[in-house]
Amino acid sequence: MDKKAISKDRMIYLRKQKINKIAILTVQILIVIGFIALWEILANLGIIDSFIASQPSRIVKTFMNLSENDLLTHVGITCFETIIGFGLGALLGVLIAIILWWSNFLSKVADPFLVVLNSLPKIALGPVIIIWVGAGMGAIIVMALAISLIVTVLEILNGFLNTDKELLKMAKTFNANKMQVLTKIVIPANISTFINSLKVNIGLSLVGVISGEFLVSKAGLGYLIVYGGQVFQLDLVMTSVIILSIVAAIMYQGVVILGKIVQK
Amino acid sequence: MEDILTIQKVTKTYQAKNGELEAIRDVSFSVKKGEFISIIGPSGCGKSTLLSIIAGLEEKTAGDIWIEEEPIQGISEKIGYMLQKDSLLEWRTIYDNVLFGLEIRGKKNKKSKAYVDTLLKKYHLYEFKDKLPSQLSGGMRQRVALIRTLAVKPKILLLDEAFSALDYQTRLMVTKDVYDILKNENMTTLMVTHDISEAISMADKVVVLSNRPTTVKKIYDIDFEMEKRDPLNCRKSHKFSQYFDCLWKELDVHG
Ligand SMILES: Nc1ncnc2c1ncn2[C@@H]1O[C@H](COP(=O)(O)OP(=O)(O)OP(=O)(O)O)[C@@H](O)[C@H]1O
Numbered sequence A: 001m002d003k004k005a006i007s008k009d010r011m012i013y014l015r016k017q018k019i020n021k022i023a024i025l026t027v028q029i030l031i032v033i034g035f036i037a038l039w040e041i042l043a044n045l046g047i048i049d050s051f052i053a054s055q056p057s058r059i060v061k062t063f064m065n066l067s068e069n070d071l072l073t074h075v076g077i078t079c080f081e082t083i084i085g086f087g088l089g090a091l092l093g094v095l096i097a098i099i100l101w102w103s104n105f106l107s108k109v110a111d112p113f114l115v116v117l118n119s120l121p122k123i124a125l126g127p128v129i130i131i132w133v134g135a136g137m138g139a140i141i142v143m144a145l146a147i148s149l150i151v152t153v154l155e156i157l158n159g160f161l162n163t164d165k166e167l168l169k170m171a172k173t174f175n176a177n178k179m180q181v182l183t184k185i186v187i188p189a190n191i192s193t194f195i196n197s198l199k200v201n202i203g204l205s206l207v208g209v210i211s212g213e214f215l216v217s218k219a220g221l222g223y224l225i226v227y228g229g230q231v232f233q234l235d236l237v238m239t240s241v242i243i244l245s246i247v248a249a250i251m252y253q254g255v256v257i258l259g260k261i262v263q264k
Numbered sequence B: 001m002e003d004i005l006t007i008q009k010v011t012k013t014y015q016a017k018n019g020e021l022e023a024i025r026d027v028s029f030s031v032k033k034g035e036f037i038s039i040i041g042p043s044g045c046g047k048s049t050l051l052s053i054i055a056g057l058e059e060k061t062a063g064d065i066w067i068e069e070e071p072i073q074g075i076s077e078k079i080g081y082m083l084q085k086d087s088l089l090e091w092r093t094i095y096d097n098v099l100f101g102l103e104i105r106g107k108k109n110k111k112s113k114a115y116v117d118t119l120l121k122k123y124h125l126y127e128f129k130d131k132l133p134s135q136l137s138g139g140m141r142q143r144v145a146l147i148r149t150l151a152v153k154p155k156i157l158l159l160d161e162a163f164s165a166l167d168y169q170t171r172l173m174v175t176k177d178v179y180d181i182l183k184n185e186n187m188t189t190l191m192v193t194h195d196i197s198e199a200i201s202m203a204d205k206v207v208v209l210s211n212r213p214t215t216v217k218k219i220y221d222i223d224f225e226m227e228k229r230d231p232l233n234c235r236k237s238h239k240f241s242q243y244f245d246c247l248w249k250e251l252d253v254h255g
């Protein structure tokens, strides 16, 4: 736009907005720095016991010695399991939702079962899953799937069933068959439902994977956390938790970016 | 001119959980090629039901409907149906929206696309063909929806409150645009509307329906003795207010 076209009031307004944004960001950064500094100082002064509360400098040290604890391998394993569980959950979720949308009868039959399964805390199934699938990566992926699948099915089916009736009627006036209605109206109309459910799903898959790793206890960040706790190596626990939150944030952003690409 | 559409003793009884509901009873009238028929009636009397039956979306309980002497069965390719909402698909460009019907019927080819191009050019939408529906005004969207319906070359067009979602000014303008398009294409049209003025301004005949169970109460011939009808200008004619008064009385809440 032409620079002259911007009025003075507009400039003042824009500047105010910018200052406000910077102020918020500054305070946020200060809070993080303050928290870390306080933690470090209190630990150094011996007011909090760094043996059970760890300490930022020791976390950094653990972080630097990546190879000592095979940290990278564990991160890799957790990521792999999460992505597989997440992908399977999305794929199966959509597939089941499509089947249930297709058959009104089936969806009515399935309804109470879905509701019960949805409210069941899936972690309770952990021991059963391990016995059935075996204590390994398989069980962990099944765990992630168990946690995310039902929510995905319910959410996507709900989106499908709430597709604008007028659009469906319009398609019917051209004598569209069910397959055409599905591929040309229902699915494209629900892209945003789908992306939203992926956003929820990535978090749920991580919950599934970490709790699976707790139970199976062989590898991954979840295993490291449990192991660190058992041998009282709180530095390792804290480091793992921090890495985990970074992994979670990156994966979430990945989904957000994917959503932006798809919705363009 | 011969009749293109004949409706004879059409009856519709809905089956619902709380019993039967006789929506229409023994409705009969016929329509000539190129005619514009407006249908008015009290709200909830069964106007939409009647159009849905003609379109084949709804089954009739009794009676017969012929198009060009053939009884209709199910959804007929000879019928174009335009609803109140434009129902454009927001994720498709205007061009792909207009092609939707052809695509569904498996008739998207060079010839039909060329026809769509002519329609878009003729009605000043060609330059917007790569835009998304959200970038168009309500009036333009409605015209796009009309061209989507015309693209499949129906013999008869059904309009159900097609303009009632638009604001008054846009509505007057779109009414004129649509009228010109339809007369240009010599389209036979049945339009359901709540708006008596709109009904008169476009119609060759106005069919007045009664309360439920709906029957045909009266059919008015509308003629402004103008050389070329203009749905805006004819509103100024003294005949317009006469027709309006008649229809208003006919629609009397107690009738
Ligand atoms: N699928 C259906 N099942 C049962 N009853 C129905 C169904 N569709 C419509 N009806 C009833 O049939 C009657 C006529 O409905 P219809 O929609 O045809 O009326 P209308 O004249 O178009 O109404 P409006 O003026 O509100 O557009 C109404 O009483 C309605 O409740």
Ligand SMILES: [Mg+2]
Residues within 6 Å of the ligand: B047, B048, B049
């Ligand atoms: Mg209606």
